[in-house]
Amino acid sequence: MNWLTNYIRPKIRALVSSSRPETPDNLWTKCPNCEAMLFHRDLEANLYVCQHCGHHMRLDPIKRLGMLFDDGKYETIELPKPAVDPLKFRDTKRYTDRLKEFQTKTGRNDAIVVAHGKLGGRDTVIAVFDFNFLAGTMGTAVGEGLVAAAKLAVMQHAPLVVVPASGGARMQEGILSLMQMPRSVIAVEQVKDAGLPYIVVLTDPTTGGVTASFAMLGDLNIAEPGALIGFAGPRVIKETIKKDLPEGFQRSEFLLEHGFLDFIVSRKELKERIATLLTLFQG
Numbered sequence: 001m002n003w004l005t006n007y008i009r010p011k012i013r014a015l016v017s018s019s020r021p022e023t024p025d026n027l028w029t030k031c032p033n034c035e036a037m038l039f040h041r042d043l044e045a046n047l048y049v050c051q052h053c054g055h056h057m058r059l060d061p062i063k064r065l066g067m068l069f070d071d072g073k074y075e076t077i078e079l080p081k082p083a084v085d086p087l088k089f090r091d092t093k094r095y096t097d098r099l100k101e102f103q104t105k106t107g108r109n110d111a112i113v114v115a116h117g118k119l120g121g122r123d124t125v126i127a128v129f130d131f132n133f134l135a136g137t138m139g140t141a142v143g144e145g146l147v148a149a150a151k152l153a154v155m156q157h158a159p160l161v162v163v164p165a166s167g168g169a170r171m172q173e174g175i176l177s178l179m180q181m182p183r184s185v186i187a188v189e190q191v192k193d194a195g196l197p198y199i200v201v202l203t204d205p206t207t208g209g210v211t212a213s214f215a216m217l218g219d220l221n222i223a224e225p226g227a228l229i230g231f232a233g234p235r236v237i238k239e240t241i242k243k244d245l246p247e248g249f250q251r252s253e254f255l256l257e258h259g260f261l262d263f264i265v266s267r268k269e270l271k272e273r274i275a276t277l278l279t280l281f282q283g
Contacts, residue, residue: 074117110141120275136166143180150187168208
């Protein structure tokens with residue numbers, strides 16, 4: 001029996017396992033809304049929108065830029081580098097260690113990417129948030145990125161498109177993070193004073209100090225379907241007012257109905273819609 005258990009059975013298992021082709025574990029993605037299993041190539045071809053329920057998943061900034069610029073061609077700019085961890089903040093780990101962790105994970109310095117190129121044949125500057133970097137929170141680096149994007153738009157006499165996906169202000173930077181709210185508003189005003197269009201594409205989620213500043217100041221505010229948009233989250237609001245919230249509260253469709261948005265545009269139609277709007281703005 002020991003001979004069968006110790007010798008024959010391992011040999012059979014090794015033979016069977018070696019004959020099976022190894023299957024990568026990232027071929028399928030489960031939709032967080034309808035839980036359908038989606039083949040990764042189909043999902044990528046559909047711009048990370050579920051083919052079954054239309055749920056718009058979060059999109060990497062590089063994929064977003066490739067989707068919006070003509071022929072996927074653009075140039076990113078190097079952003080100013082502010083002081084790291086000016087408050088010497090520490091929670092369960094040092095803020096500097098947390099930053100290094102997400103820099104390694106995402107391959108970028110912070111939660112924003114700024115690029116310029118052609119959109120609908122027109123010079124355009126686009127700033128995109130990365131939710132995978134500390135939940136897209138806005139600290140001094142993001143503030144510097146928004147200011148740099150606004151300056152570039154004015155210099156190139158180009159419209160500015162901002163695509164936020166953020167949990168709000170970055171708590172590890174305290175008051176310095178909150179200061180980015182008025183800074184971003186001033187940057188937007190510089191674009192508008194130059195007579196240039198400023199368009200915001202709100203994606204899931206756009207919350208906190210980001211919503212309370214530049215994200216709701218667009219000449220046109222566009223949102224993707226089903227995006228969570230608000231200041232405090234629904235759970236916090238419900239616990240504060242002690243009342244049940246309306247169905248779909250703080251989702252794109254609710255905000256459009258109540259006059260906070262101009263359009264809801266599906267991802268596949270987004271580039272064409274923005275190009276059309278820019279033509280109407282600038283002729």
